[in-house]
Amino acid sequence: MPHTVKTRPAAEDAAFRTRADEVYAQLKRDVAEFSLVPGDRFTEGEISERLGVSRTPVRQALFRLQQEGYVEVLFRSGWRVLPFDFDQFEQLYDLRMVLETTAVHRLCENDRRIDRHLLDSLADTWLVPVAQRSADGVQVAQWDEAFHCALVAAAGNAEMARVHRDVTDRIRIIRRLDFTQQPRIDATYDEHAKILKAVRANRGEQAAMLLRAHIETSQSEVRKITLHQVHMARTASRR
Template identity: 80%
Template sequence: MVYEQLKRDVADFKLVPGDRFTENELSERLGVSRTPVRQALFRLQQEGYVEVLFRNGWRVLPFDFERFEQLYDLRMVLETTAVQRLCTDETKIDRALLDQIAAIWLVPVAERSTDIRQVAQWDEDFHCSLVAAAGNAEMTRVHRDVTERIRIIRRLDFTKQARIDATYEEHAKILRAIQRKRSDPAMMLLRAHIQTSQSEVRKITLHQVHLARAA
């Protein structure tokens, strides 16, 4: 899908903030007509990644860190609220979802995955499952929308093995606190986990943009 490819190009810094290009250039590179390229670009424009230039093609917008921080703030509220409910409300909890993520994250060190893409997907599933397991469909819907919008930078958190190891440790602590119905520690651990990830992603994004511009 053209949209997904172009979004990956932005995420992988093949299209660097400030780059200018035309629909024809992208059509030739991707081997498709201009119609799907234009449709994809308008969708990316709505999401704040590119802008159309009057009679002069398109431009990749700078990363809007303020917007991403606002999304992370919303994510924090949704996830900590969900964790509080998981620890205090027995009636609507989806135990099967919690068991599924426990089977992935509560494993011996020797059984941990080192596959960056897999861990990134599992991390997203972990946080989405925490919210979904709390049993509020509207909260789950909003959280999935936030997840989709921050995915482009969030996956950068798993480019180093140390961050993968830390994610396993932090997820395990959060899950154990939930299993023990310890609401305050669970929320504190989750809040610290999200804040650390947010900080790492910001640093990596700035570094990657610098490298891409210097190339």
């Protein structure tokens, strides 16, 4: 008799991938929100029980997070959340700085590749009266990311935009912490408005200077907040 290979129905495969994606997203949130603190150890069984899923999608999600540098597998003893690699984050911020300052210089030139409509659309969010500003940190974090991605995308270099999106994804886990305090939200509105006004006036050097200062301040604040959050999470876990 010919040997037959059993395959799962397409619907079952899709459901499995969906569960693995959901576990991946939840574990990534747990790391970002310090429910899983850097240095924490856990097993696949513990995650499986907590999330109410089988171990297979948990294992798939953990391997994906391992590839992205969030966790590591321990020989015969489960998994561990990796400490934040601030050296790597700083290198990514350096790359982000190069990409974004290059983009704003290009936006101030008369280049046919520039997407003026995308650039002008940013004014609807950032050039608004103070009374119309959002105080929702999660929303502002999303708008902030969109602002910086739009600046690079509007410059018209698809490869530059692709690399910038990758950098953005890799620093998102700590960058979002910059919007947990109201003064930082207010500063983001003020700084984005100044950058956007300089770009629209074709003042490339000023726009790049403002953007560089904006990113450097955010980077410094995020590092301080991250270290504080890790300390608080570890203190709470010991109680």
